Amino acid sequence: MSTDELPQKGQPPPYEGEAEASRDGGVRYQSGPAQPQMVVPVVVSHPMGPKPTPFTCPSCNQQVVTRVEHKSTTKTHLFAILLCLICCPCVCVPYCVDSCQNADHYCPNCSAYIGSYNH
Numbered sequence: 001m002s003t004d005e006l007p008q009k010g011q012p013p014p015y016e017g018e019a020e021a022s023r024d025g026g027v028r029y030q031s032g033p034a035q036p037q038m039v040v041p042v043v044v045s046h047p048m049g050p051k052p053t054p055f056t057c058p059s060c061n062q063q064v065v066t067r068v069e070h071k072s073t074t075k076t077h078l079f080a081i082l083l084c085l086i087c088c089p090c091v092c093v094p095y096c097v098d099s100c101q102n103a104d105h106y107c108p109n110c111s112a113y114i115g116s117y118n119h
């Protein structure tokens with residue numbers, strides 16, 4: 001009646017190591033001629049030089065030579081004041097010298113603002 005049976009320790013089930021050795025590391029890219037697409041952002045103001053420049057007007061799409069309007073900048077006035085202190089007749093010099101002024105470029109066709117030349 002009295003069976004002295006030690007309960008056998010249940011062994012853990014054999015671990016099934018599912019080692020998925022997927023060794024297909026050959027990731028194939030499409031070997032095509034890679035053409036980097038340069039996305040040119042639409043800029044409103046174009047960097048221009050101080051002189052009238054041949055330009056395709058973005059507004060009327062005409063090949064035009066820009067109309068330049070010089071603007072007196074703060075630097076121009078400061079320069080004028082400085083010249084005024086040195087010698088009065090020289091006051092008008094900075095207003096005549098293009099390099100002291102900003103140049104705004106406009107389309108002569110449709111008067112659209114194209115860009116400006118800043119110092």
Ligand SMILES: [Zn+2]
Nearest residue numbers: 057060107110
């Ligand atoms: Zn235009």
